[in-house]
Amino acid sequence: MAHIFFDHISTTPLDPRVYEAMKPYFLEWYGNPSSHIHDQGQAALVAVDAARGAVAGLVNADPREIVFTSGATEANNLAIKGVAEAHAKKGRHIIVSEVEHFSVMNSLLPLGNRGYEVTRLKVDRDGKVDPEDVRSEIRADTILISVMHANSEIGTIEPVAEIGRIAREREVLFHTDATASAGHVPLDVRETGADLVTLSGHNFYGPKGAGALFVRDGVALASQLDGGFQERGFRAGTENVPAVVGMGAAAGIAKAEMDGWGDRLRGLGKRLRDGIEATVSHVHFTGHATDRLPGHVSFWVEFAEGESLLLFLNLRGVMAASGSACSSNLRGHDEEDLVASPVLRAIGVPSDVCTGSITFSMGKGNTGEEVDEVLGVLPGIVRRLWDMSPTYLDYQKRGTR
Amino acid sequence: MAGPYSEKVMDHFMNPRNVGEIENADGVGEVGNPACGDMMRLYLKVDGGKIVDAKFRTFGCGAAIASSSMLTEMIKGKTIEEARAITNRHVADALDGLPPVKIHCSVMAEEAVKSALEDYARKHAG
Numbered sequence: 001m002a003h004i005f006f007d008h009i010s011t012t013p014l015d016p017r018v019y020e021a022m023k024p025y026f027l028e029w030y031g032n033p034s035s036h037i038h039d040q041g042q043a044a045l046v047a048v049d050a051a052r053g054a055v056a057g058l059v060n061a062d063p064r065e066i067v068f069t070s071g072a073t074e075a076n077n078l079a080i081k082g083v084a085e086a087h088a089k090k091g092r093h094i095i096v097s098e099v100e101h102f103s104v105m106n107s108l109l110p111l112g113n114r115g116y117e118v119t120r121l122k123v124d125r126d127g128k129v130d131p132e133d134v135r136s137e138i139r140a141d142t143i144l145i146s147v148m149h150a151n152s153e154i155g156t157i158e159p160v161a162e163i164g165r166i167a168r169e170r171e172v173l174f175h176t177d178a179t180a181s182a183g184h185v186p187l188d189v190r191e192t193g194a195d196l197v198t199l200s201g202h203n204f205y206g207p208k209g210a211g212a213l214f215v216r217d218g219v220a221l222a223s224q225l226d227g228g229f230q231e232r233g234f235r236a237g238t239e240n241v242p243a244v245v246g247m248g249a250a251a252g253i254a255k256a257e258m259d260g261w262g263d264r265l266r267g268l269g270k271r272l273r274d275g276i277e278a279t280v281s282h283v284h285f286t287g288h289a290t291d292r293l294p295g296h297v298s299f300w301v302e303f304a305e306g307e308s309l310l311l312f313l314n315l316r317g318v319m320a321a322s323g324s325a326c327s328s329n330l331r332g333h334d335e336e337d338l339v340a341s342p343v344l345r346a347i348g349v350p351s352d353v354c355t356g357s358i359t360f361s362m363g364k365g366n367t368g369e370e371v372d373e374v375l376g377v378l379p380g381i382v383r384r385l386w387d388m389s390p391t392y393l394d395y396q397k398r399g400t401r
Numbered sequence: 402m403a404g405p406y407s408e409k410v411m412d413h414f415m416n417p418r419n420v421g422e423i424e425n426a427d428g429v430g431e432v433g434n435p436a437c438g439d440m441m442r443l444y445l446k447v448d449g450g451k452i453v454d455a456k457f458r459t460f461g462c463g464a465a466i467a468s469s470s471m472l473t474e475m476i477k478g479k480t481i482e483e484a485r486a487i488t489n490r491h492v493a494d495a496l497d498g499l500p501p502v503k504i505h506c507s508v509m510a511e512e513a514v515k516s517a518l519e520d521y522a523r524k525h526a527g
Binding site: 303305311315355387 | 411
């Protein structure tokens with residue numbers, strides 16, 4: 001059976017070159033970078049610093065501005081809570097978009113009990129924040145603006161450079177979560193004017209368990225873990241050396257090769273989108289048409305439910321994602337744990353159809369043949385679900401939805 | 402590869418029994434709401450106090466489709482009293498269990514048969 005991975009927003013396969021780079025740091029060089037007087041620790045320290053340099057190079061940062069974390073969730077927690085605590089004297093107002101990842105949104109929740117106020121910016125139908133809305137919401141007590149670089153569900157790339165310019169003018173710190181975009185589209189922290197940037201290793205062909213927060217030199221941040229003085233005091237705990245080395249290797253590869261991947265993936269994305277448009281009716285594409293992640297095709301289908309679409313696709317060897325509530329948390333405790341995508345609600349997709357959402361996200365290893373194979377199975381799967389659906393039957397009888 | 406569902410659920414999801422509608426059904430039940438992610442419509446043919454045919458259409462997840470399919474299998478040939486006694490637990494057990502977050506899909510099946518039998522009782526009262 002086919003094995004077509006079109007879910008690169010959830011994670012990416014490890015690049016074999018990254019795997020090779022990591023290998024020596026399991027059995028041969030197992031030292032702790034903080035115990036660097038001896039050879040074992042020194043080898044680990046050198047490796048972590050080399051990785052720091054490579055990750056910094058990916059986003060045009062200084063190596064000293066890279067703080068390694070366990071992943072993007074920790075980096076987002078550190079950025080939001082770290083700024084909130086360190087800048088409470090200036091104020092307690094934070095501005096975010098309403099389409100941020102759960103690790104940003106949920107980091108704000110405990111702050112609400114401590115006198116912080118949060119403004120959630122609306123997005124347009126393409127999922128974009130209007131930079132002028134950012135400008136008009138800034139107050140004297142605003143300490144942080146957090147708007148993601150790209151949205152994983154609908155692919156839209158946000159106008160972060162404009163937002164960064166406004167933040168700088170008004171002297172407010174600006175954080176952008178670049179989990180979905182880093183290593184896929186160029187990101188220059190200087191041009192963007194970002195003070196804090198979240199990066200995730202496993203989203204650009206590196207290993208899980210390594211992420212980073214770019215912290216612009218001079219930005220005050222309260223550490224969220226009590227412990228030793230690793231990572232310039234921003235993040236206590238022994239670094240996950242093999243994963244950090246892997247993230248560094250992946251960053252180096254991405255910097256050198258991503259322009260080529262991007263061009264190819266934009267072509268595959270167009271082929272997939274055009275094919276879906278031609279073969280499946282009642283389809284609505286989501287996200288911005290051009291300002292979007294390469295190889296990312298997202299849409300919703302009327303009269304079909306997302307989890308059923310994913311299950312049938314998987315039975316044909318095609319792996320994708322959905323914002324459907326029914327597919328959101330199959331390991332939860334009860335029905336209350338099933339939540340429809342806030343992103344789809346934010347862009348105005350009616351809740352009764354949110355459920356039919358699909359996100360196909362391709363990666364550098366995908367091919368045109370795989371696109372054609374997906375196009376070969378999708379219309380039949382949709383038809384099969386329509387034939388079972390009472391809402392589709394009613395539509396056919398009435399000729400209206 | 403083992404997925405989130407039992408083999409029975411996957412079997413009924415992939416090969417649902419009794420999909421369709423019954424013209425001039427003796428009882429029709431509709432429960433759920435597409436806004437909640439699932440909706441089931443159940444059609445019954447009743448003869449001599451027995452359910453002689455049952456068909457369904459369902460909009461929903463794998464568990465919703467499998468619960469609908471299993472329910473129709475369970476009620477065919479049963480008397481009205483027997484069908485009314487079917488609970489969501491019976492449906493979930495017949496499917497070798499459902500994940501806790503999907504128990505509501507079997508509840509939908511139970512409510513569908515009760516709703517269809519109420520419709521039958523209304524139509525055939527006096």
